Amino acid sequence: MTGPVLVFDQVRKSYGDHEALKGISFEIGQSEVVGLLGPNGAGKSTLFQIAAGLFAPDGGAVEVFGLDYKRHGSDILARLGVVFQARSLDLDMTVNANLKFHGQLFGLSGRLLASRIAEVTELLEVADLLKRPVRTLSGGNQRRVEIARALLNKPDLLLMDEPSVGLDATTRRKLVDHMQVVRAQQGTSILWATHLVEEVDHADRIVFIAKGEVTHTGTPAEILKTTGAASLTDAYVALTGGTDAHVEKVA
Numbered sequence: 001m002t003g004p005v006l007v008f009d010q011v012r013k014s015y016g017d018h019e020a021l022k023g024i025s026f027e028i029g030q031s032e033v034v035g036l037l038g039p040n041g042a043g044k045s046t047l048f049q050i051a052a053g054l055f056a057p058d059g060g061a062v063e064v065f066g067l068d069y070k071r072h073g074s075d076i077l078a079r080l081g082v083v084f085q086a087r088s089l090d091l092d093m094t095v096n097a098n099l100k101f102h103g104q105l106f107g108l109s110g111r112l113l114a115s116r117i118a119e120v121t122e123l124l125e126v127a128d129l130l131k132r133p134v135r136t137l138s139g140g141n142q143r144r145v146e147i148a149r150a151l152l153n154k155p156d157l158l159l160m161d162e163p164s165v166g167l168d169a170t171t172r173r174k175l176v177d178h179m180q181v182v183r184a185q186q187g188t189s190i191l192w193a194t195h196l197v198e199e200v201d202h203a204d205r206i207v208f209i210a211k212g213e214v215t216h217t218g219t220p221a222e223i224l225k226t227t228g229a230a231s232l233t234d235a236y237v238a239l240t241g242g243t244d245a246h247v248e249k250v251a
């Protein structure tokens, strides 16, 4: 396919009388890394869950790989990788057992599964941890294993919802570097939801959302130009009215 891998078209979602998404529209192209940046409560997770097919929007449409979830849910999921905000590895199983189980869910087995596990763990630099129970790994390494797991099916689109929560600045930067390698080597499109500017400063495009609406979108260079800010952090503070305390820089 040559079209966008993900399209949000006027997506709306309410919880009771609270409108969490008020008509979100944007697209992600092939091999594009898009940062979805917004303060707490902006609607990132809600949008992310809709993109992952966990629930349908109240209004508007979402298309993944040109398909809709209603009719082609399993076709979409076969080509999707998802890293949720909450950790979801089995802590008592080894890294290898976790990856094997997940791979089997995608119909992988035998040598093909073993070679995929070798490939993704090398990519995320956790190959030496395969025999370790997940419980014994640092938070950063557990996150890398989760991302490796999400790549087992060679997804065309990887969705990540605040994957670096709880990680230190150096480990966060390493994750950003890993994702650039994943995109370069596998051509994977990536949607990275975060409230940390530093995680999206190398994205192809940043979509700012606040209070359920897209407020700005553009390449990092375009956003600097439009806002006249000296740094993306300053631009973010300007665009969000300086209300987000989570603006951090890597030392």
Ligand SMILES: Nc1ncnc2c1ncn2[C@@H]1O[C@H](COP(=O)(O)OP(=O)(O)OP(=O)(O)O)[C@@H](O)[C@H]1O
Binding pocket: 015, 018, 020, 038, 039, 040, 041, 042, 043, 044, 045, 046, 047, 195
């Ligand atoms: N299940 C729910 N029931 C009621 N309100 C909800 C629910 N989930 C989210 N909300 C509300 O919808 C709004 C958007 O929440 P959402 O979690 O999507 O934002 P977010 O940008 O991901 O925030 P954070 O960065 O804190 O994770 C918030 O006001 C939140 O309180």
